[in-house]
Amino acid sequence: MQTVIVINDFDHINGGAAQVAINTANALAEKGLHVIFFSAVSDPGRNDLSPGIERYSTNEADILSDSRLNAFTKGWWNQRSARLLRSILSKVDAERTVIHLHGWIKALSPSIGRVLAASGIPVVCTLHDYFTACPNGGFYNFQREKACHLRPMSLSCICTNCDARNYGHKLWRIARQEIQRTLGHIPGRIAHFIAPTRFSSDILQPYLPPSATIHILSNPVSGTLPGRPRADLSSERFLFVGRLSREKGIDIACAAAAKAGANLTVIGKGPLEEQLKEKYPQIEFRGWLPPAEVSKEMMHARALLFTSVCYETQGLAVLEAFSVGLPVIVSDQCAASEYVREDNGLTFISGQHEDLAMKMQTFMTDPARAERMGAQAYASYWQRPLLRETYIDSLLAIYEQMLRYGLSS
Secondary structure, X not given: OOEEEEEOOEOOOOOHHHHHHHXXXXXXXXXXXXXXXXXOEOOOOOOOOOOOOEEEEOOOOOOOOOOHHHHHHHOOOOHHHHHHHHHXXXXXXXXXXXXEEOOOOOOOOOHHHHHHHHHOOOXXXXXXXXXXXXXXXXXXXXXXXXXXXXXXXXXXXXXXXXXOOOHHHHHHHHHHHHHHHHOOOOOOOOOEEEEOOHHHHHHHHHHOOOOOEEEEOOOOOOOOOOOOOOOOOOOOEXXXXXXXXXXXXXXXXXXXXXXXXXXXXXXXXXXXXXXXXXXXXOOEEEEOOOHHHHHHHHOOOOEEEEOOOOOXXXXXXXXXXXXXXXXXXXXXXOHHHHHOOOOOEEEEOOOOHHHHHHHHHHHHHOHHHHHHHHHHHHHHHXXXXXXXXXXXXXXXXXHHHHHHHHHHX
């Protein structure tokens, strides 16, 4: 293997998928591989990608920032991204190249899938979300504010208004999903997928090609180094880290803290921020903080609350908490619950702030239990830490398997 082409909507860090894509590209370049990064939305002022990486971008706005007409058409089929990607692939040695696909929904569009399918170059797609199956990407009904169990693209799915905006936008998403499946060949012509958890793999497996290989590989936990000190759990403060939106359960976290009489610090921003600040003046809202500052906050808390009412695909904040010995309280219907055992944290009934309040009171009235769970979380995490180096080694093994499979097929 000589070349890895990393594909993502953005060439700068603006969320979880972009962070993984860019960190992966940088680490591969450090290993001495020829790395090409292909995107649609570029920010020349950012230096998130290493200088040695070959960068290509169509230099467009994402569909949320573009004009309505452009977003309407480009979201279905971005011809510019297809043309540029076709040109890039024509210049590489197909027998010594792999393609790693991360995100395409917000700018690149399903058009790139058709180019990938025609290239003959092996492709692996990291399943950062559920867009390979679900039109709104989350198996979540935003109107009812609960997980959706309908089969994607079934008549029941098409007739249900689950979109965060309106039913008209849901129908646009339905059309995009059909274009993605038929003209874009996503996921039908992709042979390899990476799922960060068994939870997300089990949900998506029925909608992926029967012959596809699904590799379970956790995303690395950023900033964790061997010998990292443990958190001081003497604090009576709980911590929430994430987007302040209903699907992330921030309203549930705030209501539970109020009911339990607990101190809560909230790190993040989102549409519910001002409403929650007004309703809960006793809660500390810090906004978004750099990763290093988030880690410092974790070093001085009693437990992390992970309250998502949507499935998620992983929940890295939980693993970061474990890396510093911070116990967690996690919704029982999200992917992060996969990491919680009886000795490192608690789960609560998804969507029920009363149950969450009871679990918070458990840690408030029994700090020794929180201390035991924190110590076990720390010890277990560092037995098999999710470091960038081990992640890249596993990723390279997947790439080699893809090349062997491609040469033998």
